[in-house]
Amino acid sequence: MVVVAGPKEKSVRAFLSRIDGQEIELVRENDAREFTLVDSDGGGEWNFKGCAIAGPRVGKCLPELPAIKDYWFDWRNYHADTTVYRH
Numbered sequence: 001m002v003v004v005a006g007p008k009e010k011s012v013r014a015f016l017s018r019i020d021g022q023e024i025e026l027v028r029e030n031d032a033r034e035f036t037l038v039d040s041d042g043g044g045e046w047n048f049k050g051c052a053i054a055g056p057r058v059g060k061c062l063p064e065l066p067a068i069k070d071y072w073f074d075w076r077n078y079h080a081d082t083t084v085y086r087h
Helices: 072-078
Strands: 002-005 012-015 026-028 037-039 052-054
Touching: 002 026
Parallel strands: none
Antiparallel strands: 002 012, 026 037
């Protein structure tokens, strides 16, 4: 699984990091003008939608997983039975 924050770090997406039955490792390219992930095995580039935009897997997309970025107080409002661990 890979979880990424968007270009302005205001949104989050999660993907299963497996395509065509093969697990891939994705890393964020820090010097890119746009949001870009690079896979470690083929040098492919991936966008924030989880789709390959360059390399041998162009046009293929990673399966998206449900994810949400939220504030604690919002979570607590909808999940009042949440337990908080205190050390």
